[in-house]
Amino acid sequence: MRILQIIDSLEAGGAERMAVNYANALAQRIDFSGLVVSRKQGPLLKQVDAKVPYLFLGRKRTLDLKALLKLRKFVKQNGVEVVHAHSTSFFLAFLLKLSLPSVQLLWHDHYGDSEFLRKRPSLALKMASPFFNGIIAVNQHLKVWAKQQFGFENVIYLPNFPSKENEVFEHTLLKGIARKRILCLANLREQKNHFLLLEVAKRVQETHPEWTFHLVGKDFEDHYSRQIRKVILEYKLENTVFVYGSKTDIQNIMEQSTLAILTSQSEGLPVALLEYGWHKKPVVVTNVGEIPLMMQDGRNGFMVEVNNTDLFYESLVRLVESASLQSEFGKALHQTIVEQYSEESVLGQYLNWLENSGK
Secondary structure, eight states, X not given: OEEEEEEEEOSSSHHHHHHHHHHHHHTTTSSEEEEEEEEXXXXXXXXXXXXXXXXXXXXXXXXOHHHHHHHHHHHHHTTOOEEEEEGGGHHHHHHHHHHOTTSEEEEEEOOSOGGGGGGOOOHHHHHXXXXXXXXXXXXXXXXXXXXXXXXXXXXXXXXXXXXXXXXXXXXXXXXXXXXXXXXXXXXXXXXXOHHHHHHHHHHHHHHOTTOEEEEESOOOOSHHHHHHHHHHXXXXXXXXXXXXXXXXXXXXXXXXXXXXXXXXXXXXXOHHHHHHHHTTOOEEEESOTTHHHHOOBXXXXXXXOTTOHHHHHHXXXXXXXXHHHHHHHHHHHHHHHHHXXXXXXXHHHHHHXXXXXXX
C-alpha cells in the first residue's frame, strides 16, 4: 500500500502531531508512506522520520495552481494510492482528486471544538465530501456528525496514539523546584481554557507556594494570549505560572514535570493526554470530548467538570500531597494507553479498514 499524509502546517498542534505520527509509523509497515505540508513548516519537522519522503508546497492561497501541480507531480512520481488529508487540508486533497480521480481520498477530522459542532462551518466540506472514500473521526461526536451532516456511511472512529519522539537538540529547562512542577501541554487557544488553570494556580499559590505551573504550547500572540499574561500579573503569579511557547523536546519537558493537567472546555481526543499517560504522569483533566472514554476518575487520574474550579483545585491538591497516589495514577494511565491507544492497535484497525472498506 502507498499512502500520503497531507497537513497544512507542522506547528505543534494535535492534528499536526498525528499527521507526523501516521507518516512515521506507516513507514515501518507499508511500501510507501509520505508526508506533504501545504502552507507552513514548523517545529514538528524535526520529528519527521528520515524514511518518510517529504514535500513542502509553500501554498499561498486556497486556489494555488502551482502548489496543486507540485502535489500532483509528487503523487504520480511515487505511485500514491491513498491520500490521507488531515483537518483543513481536505480542500487541497479534493482539488487533487478532481485531477487524479483514481486516487483514494480519506479525510481525518480532528475538529477540537466537538462540544460546539452546531456552530461549525461546513459549506466547503459539503462540497468536497462526495469525493471522499472514507472519513476518520477522532471521537464519537465527530463520527455521528459526519454521518448526519453528509449522509456519509464509511466513517470510522480511530483514537489518536502517542509515538516515540525523535531526538531533538532543543533542551528546555523548566523553572521552579524539581518534583514540584505541574505541566499543561496545550496551545494558547480559547478552547484550552487557561483561565481555569490560572484560577486554580492562584489558590495553589496560597496553600502550596512551592508548586509551579508550566504552560507549553504555541503562543499565537493574540488577544487570548495577552489576557493570559494580564491575569498572571493581576494575580501576582509571575513566580508561579511560566509560559514557554511551542517546544519540540516534549520528553525532556515531561521528565522535569511531576503532575500534568488539561483545563479544556472542549476537546477531541487530546494528544497531550496520550503523551501524559505514555510518560506515566498523574493527571487532573476536564470531562470533555473523548476524555471520559480514557479516564476512570479516581483510578487512573482525576476528571472534573468544565469550569469547576473548586473540584479541580481539590483534586490537584490531593495529588500534590500524595506521592503514592501520583505513582498509582501514573502507572494506571500508562497501562490504559498501552492497552487501548497504542500505535500497534490503532494502525492495525486503520490498515484493516483500508483493505476492507476504505479503498
